[in-house]
Amino acid sequence: MIYSLIIITSQMTRFGASSSNCRCDQNFYFETNYGGISVSCLGCNTGQIQSLDGYRCVNPLEPDCPGIKLDIDESGLPLDSFRCLECNSTTSRPGENSCQSCRPFIFAENDNQDITCDNFESGGFVFFENSNIPNNLNSNFPNPTESWLFKEFSLAAYRMCQIAERRNVTACQFLANMWTLNLYSQDALMNDPDNKLVNLFSMENQTAPWLIYPIGLNEYKNQYSSNGIDSQFLTLKLTGKCANSQLELITVEHDLWGGFKRAGPFDITNLQLCNFNQRLNQPNSAPFTITNLFTKCTVSIQRLFEFSDSTETIFYDLYLKFGNGSQVLPLPVNIKQVNQPSNSIYRRFFLFETASSKKSQESKSDYIRFAKSVKLIINHLNRDQAQIYPPIIEIEYDFAKRDEQRMVDLSFEIKYLMDTQSYQQTFFIVFGILAGLAFLWSIIRTWNWNQRAARIILDLVSIFKFFMFLIGSIPNCIILVLSGLSIFWFIIFKSQTSAALFAPQPDQEKIFATFLIIAFVLKLLDLLYLTLLQTSYDIFFIDWEKARYDDKSEKNVLPPINSLNDNFVLKQQVEKQNSISCWRTILIANKWNTFQTMRKTSTAIQMILVIFFLKVLGFESYARTDCEFKKGDNSEYAPYSFILRVGIGSIIFIGVELLQILFYTLFYSRCIQDEIGNFADFCSVSNISVLLLTHSRFGYYIHGRSPTGISDTSFFNLKQGLSKEESDLTFKRGLEMSSDHQIFSAIFPIKLVKEYSKIMTPIIMNSSRFDSKDTFSINKFDNKMLAYTQLNNFFKDFLNNVRLKFIFVYCEF
Known part of the structure; x- marks a missing residue:
């Protein structure tokens, strides 16, 4: 049967026709005139x-x-039929157009081992099957899947690296x-009872990469602390800008794939995975400046x-260069997964x-593993x-699936x-000493x-007082x-020229923060108790103004308060004793209320100035763990330190x-x-x-007796x-006629205390229950006024007694 003819005509160059741009199907063949214009x-x-x-x-x-399959004979002459050329299965295997030797692709652990063409292939090489390393390393994800990378190349890489005499560096x-x-999971070694892989990458093996330390992190620290590096220790001296x-x-x-990329100086900021996002500013920082x-x-996750x-x-x-660049120290790497601490240390990261979660070369990975946290300690x-x-x-590594929609x-x-x-x-120690003194x-x-x-x-009240004082x-x-301690730490840390002092870490500052919280709570209790005490003090305003009586012989005729049963007598006595104006007393009481909150320093100004210096002028930036003594936001990536904050504050x-x-x-x-003087x-x-x-027996006294003896008078008499007084024609204002001292602390005798209690106790007892209906009744109100008059006269007589003035001690405010 003759198939229909398909003619493909094309314009050829003047150098002749070419069939390279034409291809016939399997049941067709080319016919050309070898230089003509058609194929x-x-x-x-x-x-x-x-x-x-x-x-x-x-x-x-x-x-x-x-x-x-071949269509030519051994001489290269064409044959009418395809013939089958069988390869020697022992020494060769079929290739594309010829038998290919197995020897260049077989790697044997023993040179005396017979070389045969086995069908066990890995990574482009044919190996014997008696390998004790798995060819599908577990990628250590939650749902382990077969990893194309591990399955195809793990065995080839191991066998090409196993024997030192034939070691391939790239493998x-x-x-x-x-x-x-x-x-570095041990799951990868489950078929390696002899720890060949660990020994291959140990620090004793000088012909393969060093990956794992034979000791743990804690032991490494202890050994270095005892012996150093060749009996030397690293020294951190600060020069220039720290x-x-x-x-x-x-x-x-x-x-x-094991290919060498580069070797040279390393910028520590390359370890910041955040830098792949161009919207983030890269901090201009260098290690070994004692700046946290x-x-x-x-x-x-999708962005990752x-x-x-x-x-x-x-x-x-x-590696770390030290000793003016003459020595090199490998840096250990402590690798751990999320919430899984590890004491092992390695070299590579x-x-x-x-790549480890791809199922094939062309497919996309199922998982991503990334460095969630990187620390240089x-x-x-x-x-x-x-x-x-x-x-x-x-x-610290974390992982995520490709279809996850979350932020990390x-x-x-x-x-x-x-x-x-x-x-x-x-x-x-210092706190213990001061606490003992406080006790x-x-x-x-x-x-x-x-x-x-x-x-x-x-008694119990005294014990309670002791605890409140404490x-x-x-x-x-x-x-x-x-x-x-904070001021000392701040000054030394910011002014040092060698690494004598580091800023403490947050976990090390917890003990100091705890004590500060305790101090705040105790001081708050102390202030509440002090406020309670101040609201319970007795304050009495002694009026020295002389009353104006029609009958002076009745001035001191005051029956005891318990014998006053006749309302008419009470009213008559109160009117005689309180015939002078009360506005002076009310004005002094009002002034006293505003005077109680007076301080030598202003709390508002204090807070405003402190915030102004810290926030507006930027002195707060001194509290960052930056060894340079500078202010501003240049150290915005250096975190704040609690100790330094307390110090600068x-x-x-x-x-x-x-x-x-x-x-x-x-x-x-x-x-x-x-x-105080104005008051x-x-x-x-x-x-x-x-x-x-x-x-009960102690208090303070402000002597306000006028040298003229009268104050409830006209402007003219007051001016006179x-x-x-300005011309020194009167007595001094002080408690003593020849002294100007008006403010005293005083210890009162028992007789005064008893008399004061005798007069005030009935009034306090009757006033313990508030009743709006009879608060201003004749008996209660007049009794209070009579008590006030009795106390006023009693204190005036007491203060006029020169023999008792020795109990007053002059106070300088």
């Missing part, structure tokens, strides 16, 4: 097919040919990368997959990968010699750690209170010690407080206004004294009296 595809006869070169037809071969690097992708030129990071990088650094960003699919995975081996060793431990890299936090941190145990002990001071205050309160024996003293001790707060005290003492009270003058002009009873 034809002619059909083959029935039962024939196209030859290998496509220019003729040959008889087909049976489909079960175990070898290679060893690739095998190291696969174990790193598996996060930089250290003696220590430098260098890196050796490989790609996924912390960056954090939140990205979506987009970045990983378009970016090559790099494997890092980090990566930041992200998707530098521990302090010796303060006096500024020595440090070797830096340790701590990486990525962080990078440089942590300078030091043992703060000695500083904590110093804090406790003794509370005992003294309790004894003093018992004396002032006229208590002879120790509660008020302990916070002062805590704040004093904590402020002193204490310096500014104490400074502003001292400035206010100096301003009030040297200028305001002298040149503008003396609140005492106001009392003298009003002819009223103030008696404040804080205890003040003029005489």
Whole structure:
């Protein structure tokens, strides 16, 4: 049967026709005039097919040919039919157009082993099947699936790296990368009872990559602390802008397939996975400046997959140059998964990968593994010699599925750690000493209170007072010690020229923060108790103004309060005793209410100035863990330190407080206004004294008796009296006629206390129940007024008694 003819005509170049742009189907062949202008595809006869070169037809071969199909003989002459060339299964295997030797593709552990063409192939090589390393390493995901990368190349890489004499460097690097992708999981060694893989990548093996340390992280620290590096320790000296030129990071990088990428200086900011997002600013920071650094960003899982699919995975081996660059130290890497602490340390790490979860070369990965947290940890060793431990890299990996729609936090941190145990002990020792002194001071205050309160024996009230005094003293001790320690830490940390002191970490600051909270709570209780005490003090305003009587003989005729049963007599006595104006007393009482909140320093000004210095002028930035003494947002990636915050806050707060005290003492009270002196003058002009009873036998007294003896008078008489006083024609304003001292603290005799209680007890008992209907009834109101008059006369007589004035002690406010 002749097939229809298909003519393909095309314009050829003047150099002749070419069949390279034409191809006939299997049952057609080319016909050409070898330089003509046309090429034809002619059909083959029935039962024939196209030859290998496509220019003729040959008889087909049976489909079960175990070898290679050929249409030429050994001399290269064409044959009419295909023939089957069988390869020697021992030494060769079928190739595309010939038998190919197996020898270049077989790798045997023993050279004396017979080389045969086995059908067990891995990674483009044919191996014997007696391998003790699995060819499908578990990728260590929650739902392990067969990994194309591990299945196809793990065995080839292991066998090509296993024998030192035949070791392929690239195969060893690739095998190291696969174990790193598996996060050094022991699941990859389940068919390796002899630990051949561990021994292959141990630090003793000098011809393969070093991946795993034979000791744990804690033991590594202990050994270095005892022996150092060749009996040497790293020294961290600060030069210039807190930089250290003696220590430098260098890196050796490989790609996924074990190929060498580069070796050279390493920028620590490359470890920040946040930097792949162009919207984030990259911090300008360098390690070994004792500046703690912390960056954090939140990205979506899909954004991570987009970045990983378009970016090559790099494997890092980090080293530290020290001794002016003459020595190199490998840096250990502590690798752990989320919420799974690890004590093992390794050498190689990566930041992200998707290769280990691919099912085929063309497919996309099911999972992504990424470095969720990267930390460069530098521990302090010796303060006096500024020595440090070797830096340790701590990486915490997390994973996610490709179809997840969630956000993850990525962080990078440089942590300078030091043992703060000695500083904590110093804090406790100093606090213990001050607490002991506070205990003794509370005992003294309790004894003093018992004396002032006229208590002879120790009772429950005295014990309660002791605890309240102690509660008020302990916070002062805590704040004093904590402020002193924080100021010391702040000054030394910011001014040091060698690594003598690091900023404490948040977990190390918890003990100090706890004490500050305790101080706040205790001081709050103390203030509440002090407010309660101040609202329970007795205040009496003594009116020295003389009453105007028609019958002076009745001036002192005052029956006892218990015998006053006749309303008419009560009303008559009250009217006689209270015939003078009460407005002076009301004005003094009102002034006293506003005077109680007076302070030598202004709380509002204090807070405003402290916030102004910290926030507006930017002194708060000094509290960042940046060793440079600079302010501003240049160190925005350095986190704040609690200790440094307390230090700079204490310096500014104490400074502003001292400035206010100096301003009030040297200028305001002298040149503008003396609140206490003005109040005492106001009392003298009003002819009223103030008696404040804080205890049963103790209180304070402001002597306000007018030297003229009268204040409820006209403007003319008042002006005349003040003029005489200005001309020193009257007595002094003080309690003693020859003294100007008006403000005293006083201890009252028992007789005064008993008389005061005798007069006030009935009034207090009758006033314990509030009744709006009879509050201003004749009996109750007149009894109160009579009691006031009796107390006023009693205190005037008491103060006029010169023999009792020795109980008053002059107070200087």
